Amino acid sequence: MNGKVMPTTEALVSPMEAIHLGIFEGIKAYVEGDVLGSGDLNIFGWKEHIDRLWRSAEVNGLAMPYTRDELLEAVRACIIRNDYNKNTYTQPRIWPKKSWGADDSNVVVPVWPFDTLLGKGNKKFGEKRRFMVSSWRRISSDALPPQAKSWANYLNSMHAIREARRCGYDNAVFLDNRGFVSEGTLACLMMVRDGKVITPPVTASILESVTRGAFIKFIPDLGYPVEVRDVTRVELYASDEAFLCGTGGECTPITSIDDIKLGTEYPGPITTEIAEYYAEILAGNVNKYKDWLTPV
Numbered sequence: 001m002n003g004k005v006m007p008t009t010e011a012l013v014s015p016m017e018a019i020h021l022g023i024f025e026g027i028k029a030y031v032e033g034d035v036l037g038s039g040d041l042n043i044f045g046w047k048e049h050i051d052r053l054w055r056s057a058e059v060n061g062l063a064m065p066y067t068r069d070e071l072l073e074a075v076r077a078c079i080i081r082n083d084y085n086k087n088t089y090t091q092p093r094i095w096p097k098k099s100w101g102a103d104d105s106n107v108v109v110p111v112w113p114f115d116t117l118l119g120k121g122n123k124k125f126g127e128k129r130r131f132m133v134s135s136w137r138r139i140s141s142d143a144l145p146p147q148a149k150s151w152a153n154y155l156n157s158m159h160a161i162r163e164a165r166r167c168g169y170d171n172a173v174f175l176d177n178r179g180f181v182s183e184g185t186l187a188c189l190m191m192v193r194d195g196k197v198i199t200p201p202v203t204a205s206i207l208e209s210v211t212r213g214a215f216i217k218f219i220p221d222l223g224y225p226v227e228v229r230d231v232t233r234v235e236l237y238a239s240d241e242a243f244l245c246g247t248g249g250e251c252t253p254i255t256s257i258d259d260i261k262l263g264t265e266y267p268g269p270i271t272t273e274i275a276e277y278y279a280e281i282l283a284g285n286v287n288k289y290k291d292w293l294t295p296v
């Protein structure tokens with residue numbers, strides 16, 4: 001925190017600080033060779049996430065007390081110091097010291113290990129996930145910047161998740177303010193129709209996801225064209241498969257939406273193929289995309 005490595009229990013700040021006005025990033029490092037194994041780690045999308053953190057700071061008028069290179073190194077240093085030897089998540093957080101103030105910010109980089117749902121034979125991948133279309137619309141750019149990763153935006157997700165749980169679902173899909181499909185509550189959304197992968201555009205109020213960007217690039221390698229365009233709610237109901245993509249969500253298959261079962265097979269075969277390829281990319285086994293990874 002603020003340039004020093006310390007135990008989480010010592011990373012203390014005044015309750016008067018404007019933590020609620022903060023921004024953050026989520027960055028994952030995966031085990032080299034096999035995402036279900038243990039050993040050396042590679043950070044996925046290291047620079048892309050820190051670039052987005054800078055954009056979030058600019059959009060929300062937060063001061064950045066360090067350079068981009070210093071923050072990149074802070075992420076790496078925190079992973080090394082924790083030495084988990086397994087898949088590791090870091091979450092750089094920046095918040096203003098004073099309410100509304102752009103003068104000075106605090107910076108902290110918490111780190112913790114996580115369990116992936118990727119990797120061959122991973123039972124978590126095939127768990128059933130029943131989604132609903134939320135009655136809450138995804139925040140739109142005329143209210144809050146959806147492209148900034150700020151804590152405030154996550155209240156929108158919290159309402160949708162709470163509504164979904166109240167109604168007996170696992171999670172929800174947001175529509176945007178125009179009524180087109182936007183994204184999940186914590187990840188972007190892709191659907192499969194007739195062998196094509198389709199995902200809503202940035203103008204559908206999504207967070208510009210690092211994972212989505214990578215998926216758009218690598219999915220055509222598997223022979224499936226990717227279309228970035230508006231998606232209607234009914235198209236989603238009629239999809240053969242749908243899945244979430246994001247740092248947290250990785251590649252998460254969706255079983256049904258509003259109790260309408262998607263396709264005939266769960267998890268869908270194309271979703272499974274995409275998830276397996278993605279796991280290989282993250283493990284550093286696909287030469288073509290090795291430059292998406294940075295060894296710690």
Ligand code: PMP
Pocket residue numbers: 026183184185186187188206207208209210211212245246247248
């Ligand atoms: N949308 C939302 C609302 C998210 O919270 C996330 C997770 N950061 C994503 C999309 C996916 O973004 P990324 O792939 O950059 O993690």
